[in-house]
Amino acid sequence: MNKHHSVCLPLPNNPIHSPIPMPFPILRTSFVVLSEIISLLEPNEIVTASLCSKKVRHLLKNHYQRRKPSKWRLSMFSWGLVDIMTRTVSKRINVMMARHISEQEGTEHKSIEFNGYKGTLDKGLPILYFRDHVFGIKMVVDYVTDLFGLDIYGFTTGSDGLWAFDWINNRQEKLLGGKGLNKNPNYALNEDKTDDDVLIVRNDVSINARFNGKLGPPDVLLLDSDAHWVTCDYLMKSDAIKLFVSFSKLSELELNSFLRHWRAGGSPRLAYLKVRFDDEDTYFVNFDEDLETFETKAWTRFRVVVDDDCFEIREDYIIQRQDGVKATIHCGLGHFTMFVWHSDKN
Template sequence: MPFPILRTSLVVLTEIISLLEPNEIVTASLCSKKVRSLFKNHYQRRKPSKWRLSMFAFSSKGCVDIIPRTVNNRKVVMMARHISKLAGAEHKLIEIDGYKITDITFESGFPVLYFQDQVLVNKMIVDYVTDLFSLNIYGLVIDKNGIWAFDWLNSRQEKLLGGMELSKNSNYALNEDKTMDDVLIVRNAPSSDSVSIDFNVSDNARFNGKLGPVDVLLFDSNEHWVTYENLVKFDAIKLFVYGSTLSESDVNSFLRHWRAGGSPRLAFLRLFFKNMYTFIENFDEDLEIVETNEVRRFLVVAVEDVDEIQGNYSIQRWDGVKATICCELGYFTMVVWHTDKN
């Protein structure tokens, strides 16, 4: 026998909703306008402020997911795919919130909508989920075909994005390096918590703009274009560069820049070198670097992600602030001790 949820008391209903996962809420809300209104009213009264919505806009698909508690608990709540991805010749036309979609299926506990216009259906699922939970989009993950989503999101919500990731596209053309460069310069979100960049670009690609301020900045794979000139322009608290081709001379120049007061917000720098045999071991005398064997703990990204830093060297900035340097085969780490509670 079906459960009479629409005739359930508010107290019992609140308990029932609290037991449902976000993807189950979205799926159930599609049953009827009354059920959707019930869920919407619930979340308007009890807005889940710690939940974070993310939008993914790729050339082949889009989706909205939620992190309700921890990063490891991320759940897709709604997905959109182009009609070409739908098997079978016969499709049923469905209307949701004035949008006419070609078909809808359910996979792994969440609805998948099929549409001819990929941009339109991406907008539709974002409108639907944000309205249902009374939340803004916090994070954005796009490939180069999803650049439109940045301005669209920031124009529809008062609060700027908290995080952004530029991801690789399997169809990316290497002669379109300027697209990546324009994205990084024009799409500079000053209030972001994090920016992650994972683009494939040609060996001749260079980035000439400023990026930040952000809390966490991550460059992942094929980042030979991150030069010393770029490094000193990145305004981040925690900076990660994978696939780095920076030389020992570049690292010395950056340390000289920092020691003179440059990159004042930087608290954590980690370079993962493309050549895993790279080892930084020769520092210029004017840097006044001294050897050390101190061991300290540093909160890298999340509460559960604490690194134990065993330093090889210590360096001091002009104002007395010290930093620990750890040199190991394949990577270079620098932790700036702004306070004793880093």
């Protein structure tokens, strides 16, 4: 056993001498207490604690096998980062990272070690360094997914991370089912529609060549960094469930054309379309008459990702498809949003 002290101890191997509080023999507590403590830790703290010993790692793994954090969403980034979204899109926590050994931090960070690999703890984030970065990324992702019993839900990649699509698809049943679309940075994120897993992918490669046919159309599509090039024709062909277009130069004429296409039965899977205009002063107001839109004061909510990420919609426009499906259109300064009310309630 460790020699434990009841006073603040400097750690000889660590450059940062933070005071050590009074020891608490956690492994001598009951199952109930242990579970309560674990449930109060953030995911990055769980990962750090799991590096203490094999026994603790098994204990934490067992905890998450029993209490699967079903609402947590794990994402990997091709540069080696793993993060977990615990409740909402905005509540994301970096939990572990693999870096190339050439990026090793100086001695200002606390040092850690796992399986013979050296690392540092940077603001609560365990970072391990590897000579083979791809090997390290795989190891770190495997480690975290195994610890929490989670699949990879989202993937963000640069052009050097394309290997990961096949790797992810080979390691789990939930495939990355989307296609990349953007210049950079590239991104893939599995979003919730209802209970289904859907996916966002962005990347800068020739998407059609790489993903078409193999992975099918994307369920969720983010065009977020430089989507000037997105045309009405492109929107019509995307066939996504949720479509986010940022820095758009789409004109009223084009959006009207898209709405006409949708009313005629086009983009049948579309549940959510968010267009952020490049010009923040753009305000879409002129609907073509043949679209038969009408104003509504009704108040409703639309769940974009999880329950905590609901949009409240009021005082907007209604448009109806020829088959009866309705959509609400919200027009604000600099953006245009469309919520489609499918019979499955989105």
